[in-house]
Amino acid sequence: MISIQNVHKSFGDLEVLKGVSLDVANGEVLSIIGGSGSGKSTLLYCINAIEAIHKGKIIVDDVDVHSKDTNKDKLRQKLGMVFQQWNSFPHLTVLENAALAPRIVKKMSKDEAIEIAKKELEHVGLGDKFDVYPTKMSGGQQQRLAIARALAMKPDYMLFDEVTSALDPELVGEVLDTLRLLADEGMTMICVTHEMGFARDVSDRVAYFHQGVIAEIGEAKQVITDPQNPLTQKFLSKVR
Amino acid sequence: MTYEFHWNVVFQKMPELLNGAFVTLHVSVLAMLLGIVIAILLAIAKMNNSKPFCYVATAWVETARNTPALFQIYMAYFGLGAFGIHLSPYVAVLSALVFINAGYLTETFRGGFQSIPSTQYSASKSLGMNSIQVYRYIILPQMLRRIYHPMTNQFVWSILMSSLGILVGMSELSGTTQRLQSLSFRTLEFFIVAAVMYFIITKLVLISSSLLSRKLFRGEI
Numbered sequence: 001m002i003s004i005q006n007v008h009k010s011f012g013d014l015e016v017l018k019g020v021s022l023d024v025a026n027g028e029v030l031s032i033i034g035g036s037g038s039g040k041s042t043l044l045y046c047i048n049a050i051e052a053i054h055k056g057k058i059i060v061d062d063v064d065v066h067s068k069d070t071n072k073d074k075l076r077q078k079l080g081m082v083f084q085q086w087n088s089f090p091h092l093t094v095l096e097n098a099a100l101a102p103r104i105v106k107k108m109s110k111d112e113a114i115e116i117a118k119k120e121l122e123h124v125g126l127g128d129k130f131d132v133y134p135t136k137m138s139g140g141q142q143q144r145l146a147i148a149r150a151l152a153m154k155p156d157y158m159l160f161d162e163v164t165s166a167l168d169p170e171l172v173g174e175v176l177d178t179l180r181l182l183a184d185e186g187m188t189m190i191c192v193t194h195e196m197g198f199a200r201d202v203s204d205r206v207a208y209f210h211q212g213v214i215a216e217i218g219e220a221k222q223v224i225t226d227p228q229n230p231l232t233q234k235f236l237s238k239v240r
Numbered sequence: 241m242t243y244e245f246h247w248n249v250v251f252q253k254m255p256e257l258l259n260g261a262f263v264t265l266h267v268s269v270l271a272m273l274l275g276i277v278i279a280i281l282l283a284i285a286k287m288n289n290s291k292p293f294c295y296v297a298t299a300w301v302e303t304a305r306n307t308p309a310l311f312q313i314y315m316a317y318f319g320l321g322a323f324g325i326h327l328s329p330y331v332a333v334l335s336a337l338v339f340i341n342a343g344y345l346t347e348t349f350r351g352g353f354q355s356i357p358s359t360q361y362s363a364s365k366s367l368g369m370n371s372i373q374v375y376r377y378i379i380l381p382q383m384l385r386r387i388y389h390p391m392t393n394q395f396v397w398s399i400l401m402s403s404l405g406i407l408v409g410m411s412e413l414s415g416t417t418q419r420l421q422s423l424s425f426r427t428l429e430f431f432i433v434a435a436v437m438y439f440i441i442t443k444l445v446l447i448s449s450s451l452l453s454r455k456l457f458r459g460e461i
Contacts, residue, residue, distance in 0.1 A: 050362050077368035087363035091381050091457070100377060101367035133458075146363075153367060 001025055001061065002047060002157060002190070008055035009039070009046055016042050018212035019056070026156075029189045031199035031220065034209030035235060040192045041084075043209075044159045047190070048079040060157070077105060080150030084162040086142040088134035088149075094121065095130040098149045106153070113152075120148040124178050140171030144178050151182075158182065160191040176202075196239060200224040208232045243428065250429045253420050260416030261437050267334050267405070267412060268398040274334075275341025275394075282342060283349040297346065304343020309401050312336035317408040329410035337398050344394055352387035353379075385457045392449040396442045403438070413437060 002024040009017040016039040024030050032040040045051040047058055049065050049072045058065040063075060089097050098117035102108045108116070121127060124144040134142050143163055150158065160179065164172045176198050183189060183202050193199055199206050199220060206223040208216045208231070216229040227233045250257075282300060285293035304312075316339075317332035327335065356379050364374040403414035411419070413434055421430040 045362075048366055050365060073365075073368050073370045076366055079366070081363075081366035083359065083363060083366075085357075085359055087357075087359045089360070089363075089378055089382075091385065093458075101369060104373055104377060105368040149367065 001059075002188075003059040004043070004047070004056075005059070006056040007043070007046060007053050007058060009042055009051065009053045016212050017046070017053075020209075020212070020214055021056075022207065022214065022217070024157075024188065024190060026188050027186050028205065029183045029187075029191070029203040031203040031206045032190065032192045032209055033194070033196070033199055033206060033235070034215075037211075038209040039212040040209045041161050044081065044161050044190065044192055047159060048076050048081055050081075073105075077153055078156045079159060080153060080155035080157065081159040082143070082146045082150055082161065082163050084165050086139065086146040086163075086166075088142045088145055090133065090135050093131050093133055094126060094137075094145055097134060097145055098152045101149070102152050116154075117148070117152050120151045121145070123151065123181075124148045125174070138171055139167045140174045143167065143171075143175045147175075147178055147182075157188045157190070160189065160193070162192050162194065165194060194239065196224055196236070208235065210235070245429060246426055247429055249424045249426045250420075250433050253424075253430075256416055256420060257413065257433065257437065260411060260413040261441060263330075263410075263412040263416075264399060264402050264414075264438075265441060267330065267337065267402050267410075268395065271334055271337035271341055271398050271402070272395050274338045275345055275398075276391075278338065278342035279345035279349055282346040283353065286346060286350055287353070300339075301343045301346050304340045305347070309336065309340055310404055310407070312339055313404050313408060329405060329408040329415075332408055333402060333405045333410050333412075337402060340401075341394060341398060344397075345391065348387050348390045348394070349383075352383045352390075355386055356382050385453075388449075388453055388457070392446065395449075396445060399442055399445065400438065 004020055004022040007017050007020045008015065016037070020039070020043060032043070034040045042051060046053050047060070047065065053066050060075065060079065063070055065075060089100070092100065095114065095117055098121055099113040102116050103110060103113035118130065121130065124147050126141060126144055126148060129137065129141065134145060137145070163179070164175050167175065172195070176195060179189070179191065179198070180202050191199070191203065203220045205217060206220045207214050208223060208227070208229070210231050216223060216227060216232045223232065224236065227236055282297040285297040286301070288294055313333055313336040316327060316336045317329065320327060360378055360382070361374055364378045369377070402412055405412045406414040406418050409415060417430045417434040421427045424430070
């Protein structure tokens with residue numbers, strides 16, 4: 001379980017998270033929506049300690065993420081993350097991209113790491129791309145590679161940061177299908193997204209972020225189709 | 241009246257010319273290796289927040305890049321000589337080349353490092369890698385292929401610039417050529433052969449560098 005308790009985070013004088021509290025249960029899919037600058041991506045970066053927080057607590061499976069005693073590299077092994085810019089490693093083949101972290105971080109043998117990498121790449125539909133270099137692939141394929149690369153670490157949670165925002169429109173579908181597949185398999189997911197249809201159909205709950213706080217959170221269909229907060233109503237009327 | 245070429249004189253002196261060529265290669269390789277080591281330190285210093293280190297590195301880079309190589313060699317040989325520090329021609333030329341190489345390579349390294357997007361770092365961290373692993377497996381391999389060809393250029397430059405050793409009586413290829421032609425008066429022949437030898441040396445360097453790069457770097461950037 002991921003438990004976010006009254007988290008505050010500032011960049012210089014700018015406070016981007018102003019007291020966010022949120023629990024995500026195992027097996028749950030939570031989508032976070034909101035305008036740019038509302039703090040939704042920052043929250044993801046705070047959950048796996050890529051960004052520090054200034055107040056509050058984030059607990060992942062009884063581990064205080066931001067405590068000085070926490071081994072953050074070890075913690076990140078169970079928190080897979082996929083970014084808006086897919087960030088494939090351009091000097092490694094698709095297979096090497098996915099096998100690297102299991103081999104050097106989890107200290108698996110080369111054969112074991114390759115086996116897991118192959119399995120996850122097939123999982124996201126890249127079974128025919130093992131020896132290709134990522135720069136030769138489309139954005140959608142590179143994004144699915146990023147998902148497989150994270151899954152190869154066998155994470156308990158997956159964090160998705162606007163993973164379809166940088167894609168050409170015709171490539172969005174294949175990535176969303178992959179996310180859907182993971183959700184169906186029971187993966188615990190937090191998805192920052194601008195895809196309202198995806199948020200409504202795939203997630204259990206949706207949270208609407210506005211200026212660093214959660215303005216509304218509730219069952220997915222209700223928040224998207226029948227928002228209670230006027231701010232959510234205004235936001236949704238603009239993105240539709 | 242037409243000039244009559246007499247190549248035999250030159251070919252008789254081939255062993256000495258080859259010896260000069262060896263010294264040329266020797267001093268350039270050494271200047272490159274030492275230059276790389278110092279440039280790594282200077283690049284780190286330049287990217288460091290600590291002011292004194294940054295100033296020293298900046299002064300070094302700016303001097304090396306904005307003054308003639310000839311001046312550097314004169315300073316090392318005659319300039320230091322005036323203060324009672326007498327370097328041999330070889331050491332004077334070597335220090336000048338190291339000084340300049342380090343200056344140019346600092347900027348190459350800094351640029352190469354800064355050209356790797358910081359998102360590569362966060363993506364690697366998110367997979368659980370520690371900082372050393374991120375540099376070892378992700379940042380440095382990508383950086384190396386970006387700075388590889390500029391480094392080759394710098395090496396070729398060193399080889400050609402070492403010919404300035406002629407001015408302080410160093411017996412590298414140009415110095416040897418100078419001495420031999422003044423003994424035989426076959427100026428044109430000796431310098432043509434020396435030019436061909438420079439050409440062959442640098443061509444060989446470029447070809448082997450390109451072959452090596454194909455072995456080292458697969459894939460695309």
